[in-house]
Amino acid sequence: MSSTLLTDRVRVFLNQFRHRLWVKPLIVCLLSIMAALIAKLADGTGLAQITPEISLDSIEVLLSIMASSMLVIATFSVGSMVSAYASAATTATPRSFVLVVADDASQNALSTFVGAFIFSIVALTAVKNSYFQTAGLFILFLLTALIFSVVIFTFVRWVDSIARLGRMGTTIEKVEIATAASLKRRKHAPTLCGVSVSSEASGRAVHAVNVGYVQYINIAALQNWAEKHKMRVVIAALPGTFAAQNRPLAYIRADSGDLTELDNTPVLAAFQIGDVRLFDDDPRFGLVVLSEIAGRALSPAVNDPGTAICIIGTLIRLFTLWDEPLTDNDRQAPEYNRIEVPEICPHDMCDDAFTAIARDGAGIVEVAVRLQKALSSLASSHDKNIRAAAEYHSELALKRAKNALDVAEDYKAVQAAAQQISQ
Numbered sequence: 001m002s003s004t005l006l007t008d009r010v011r012v013f014l015n016q017f018r019h020r021l022w023v024k025p026l027i028v029c030l031l032s033i034m035a036a037l038i039a040k041l042a043d044g045t046g047l048a049q050i051t052p053e054i055s056l057d058s059i060e061v062l063l064s065i066m067a068s069s070m071l072v073i074a075t076f077s078v079g080s081m082v083s084a085y086a087s088a089a090t091t092a093t094p095r096s097f098v099l100v101v102a103d104d105a106s107q108n109a110l111s112t113f114v115g116a117f118i119f120s121i122v123a124l125t126a127v128k129n130s131y132f133q134t135a136g137l138f139i140l141f142l143l144t145a146l147i148f149s150v151v152i153f154t155f156v157r158w159v160d161s162i163a164r165l166g167r168m169g170t171t172i173e174k175v176e177i178a179t180a181a182s183l184k185r186r187k188h189a190p191t192l193c194g195v196s197v198s199s200e201a202s203g204r205a206v207h208a209v210n211v212g213y214v215q216y217i218n219i220a221a222l223q224n225w226a227e228k229h230k231m232r233v234v235i236a237a238l239p240g241t242f243a244a245q246n247r248p249l250a251y252i253r254a255d256s257g258d259l260t261e262l263d264n265t266p267v268l269a270a271f272q273i274g275d276v277r278l279f280d281d282d283p284r285f286g287l288v289v290l291s292e293i294a295g296r297a298l299s300p301a302v303n304d305p306g307t308a309i310c311i312i313g314t315l316i317r318l319f320t321l322w323d324e325p326l327t328d329n330d331r332q333a334p335e336y337n338r339i340e341v342p343e344i345c346p347h348d349m350c351d352d353a354f355t356a357i358a359r360d361g362a363g364i365v366e367v368a369v370r371l372q373k374a375l376s377s378l379a380s381s382h383d384k385n386i387r388a389a390a391e392y393h394s395e396l397a398l399k400r401a402k403n404a405l406d407v408a409e410d411y412k413a414v415q416a417a418a419q420q421i422s423q
Contacts, residue, residue, distance in 0.1 A: 024107045028115035035147075036122040039132060039139035051138040056127060059137060062144050063124040066151075070117035073155065077113055077162075081106050084166030092171040093292040099174040099279070103165055109158035116151050119143075168307060172293060176314050178279040179286025183322050186283050186344060189332040192219050194339035197234060203253035205236075206267050208243035215239060216272040216281055219336050222250075225266045226338035230255040233267065234340040240282035243273050283344065287352040290314055298360040298367065305367050308357060312367075312374045315353045322349075323381045350378075350389035358397035363404035365413060371397055372417035379421045394421050 088100040123140055126132060132140055164170045186192075214237050222233050234251040237243055249271050252264060277285040290311050297307035354371065361367030375397070378390035398418045405411045 024111040025114045028111040029118045032115040032119035033122050035143055036119050036126065036140070039123075039136045039143060040126075042135040042139045043133040045135065051135055053134055054137045054141045056137070059127055059141055059144065060124065062141075062148070063120045063127065066116055066120035066144070066148065067124060070113050070120060070151070074110065074113040074117060077106075077110050077158070080162050081110065081165070084162060087166035088171050091166075091168055091296075092175075093289055093296060095277075095285075095289045095292060096171050096175055098276075099178055100166060100171060103161070103174075105158060105161035106165060109154050109161070112151060112154040116147050119147060168293075169310075172290070172307075172310065172314060175279075175286055175289050175293070176318065179283060179290070179318055180321055182279055182281065182283040182286060183318060185281070187322060187324075187326065188330050190343045191334065191341040192217065192235075192339075193332055193335045194219055194223075194235070194341035195334045195337055197340045197342050203232075203234065203251040204262075204264070205248035206250045206252060206264050207245055208237075208247060208249050208271070208273060209245070209268060210273050211244050212242075212273040212275050213239075213277045214241045214243050214249070214271055215274045215278045218270040218272070219339050219341070221270045222267065222339050223336035225270075226252075229262065231262075232338050232340065235342065237271070238282075238342065238344070240277050240284050243271070284349060284352050287315065287318070287349060291353055291356045295356040295360050298357070298364065305361065305364050308361055308364075308367050309370050312357065312370050316374050316377055319349075319353075319378055319381075319386065322346075323383055323386060325382070346383060346385040347389040347392070350386070350393050354393045354397070358393065358400055362397070362400035365405060365407075365410040368397065368401045368405070368410075368414045369417045372414060373420070376417070376420040391421055394418050 084106075085097060085100055089097050123144070127137075127140070216239060217235065225231070226233050232253045232255070234253070236248045236250050241247070243249060250267055252262070252267060254262075277288075279286055294308040294311035296302060297304040297311070354375070357367070357371060361371065372394060375390045375394040379387050379394070381387050381390070395418075398414065401414045402411055405414065
């Protein structure tokens with residue numbers, strides 16, 4: 001249990017820092033300062049007897065060029081990244097911004113440029129003040145040449161990446177990857193390593209103090225508290241649920257005795273509530289974001305049905321991933337026997353994914369037909385709940401198409417696609 005708790009906490013901690021642009025540059029800056037000063041260690045060895053003598057002027061010229069150019073490139077990279085972020089927020093959806101910010105290639109490039117600038121400043125100051133001797137200067141020259149090579153390679157690679165960052169296709173891909181990862185985690189642990197809900201929620205309701213979205217639930221902490229007080233906890237708000245003072249987060253029941261004097265503050269503390277939804281533990285949020293992108297593409301101002309059709313294909317891939325059977329090695333056994341957790345309802349997942357597309361694309365025949373074909377694919381799922389949800393949304397989309405399509409032949413095409421579900 002302790003290893004699972006530690007792994008889960010580390011994952012949440014690292015994911016939170018991935019969305020901060022200052023973390024990687026700060027780490028690289030500290031490493032750069034260490035690299036610039038560590039060359040001094042070579043002066044205390046016999047390396048000076050076998051290394052060639054490096055001219056101070058040559059090192060100063062290299063470091064001066066690096067110092068003057070890296071700050072310009074770093075400023076340019078920040079401007080390009082900001083433009084890409086703005087493009088992603090306006091062309092796709094603002095909810096995808098957090099994934100674009102977490103782009104590793106851009107963060108690594110910015111960190112490299114800023115780190116090279118700090119290295120050159122620190123090393124140049126040390127050289128000007130005769131901090132290094134012969135061996136130290138040689139090591140510093142090698143480090144400078146190495147950093148130059150890394151900067152050139154990073155810049156060439158980053159130019160290719162920044163050309164795609166913020167574009168519609170790249171944003172959709174990032175949302176799909178994040179949603180697929182969240183779906184896999186929930187698929188392997190549908191009850192978050194707790195046990196299934198045995199009956200209707202009852203007991204003392206624990207309400208949220210803050211208003212926001214449930215981002216993460218520390219199931220292990222709830223288990224420890226429940227074992228200590230001989231309680232059972234029924235989760236009523238999964239990650240992604242909007243929490244308010246009238247919405248119970250959980251219900252607690254005692255094995256025996258009265259709950260009057262019980263302090264439920266640790267139960268509240270186990271629920272991380274924030275202003276926005278996160279992709280990590282909320283698979284439905286990824287489906288909502290993809291649906292929003294499709295809805296914006298179908299708006300009269302954008303009029304891009306091709307993007308909506310692309311989103312439909314993406315959604316089918318995600319539902320297919322969710323429907324794949326699990327092996328015994330993939331399925332995580334329940335570890336927290338005092339915590340009851342409801343599973344995600346496939347009907348809710350289909351509502352998140354297809355409602356907006358069916359509504360906004362009802363008057364576009366190619367989108368309506370593709371949606372019916374996609375729902376027909378889901379109707380052959382192994383999961384009876386997904387099949388029922390697909391059939392329901394197919395009927396609903398057909399009704400919307402009937403009211404929105406003016407040409408009889410267009411509606412017949414949609415109707416023919418819908419009839420494949422019943423065959």
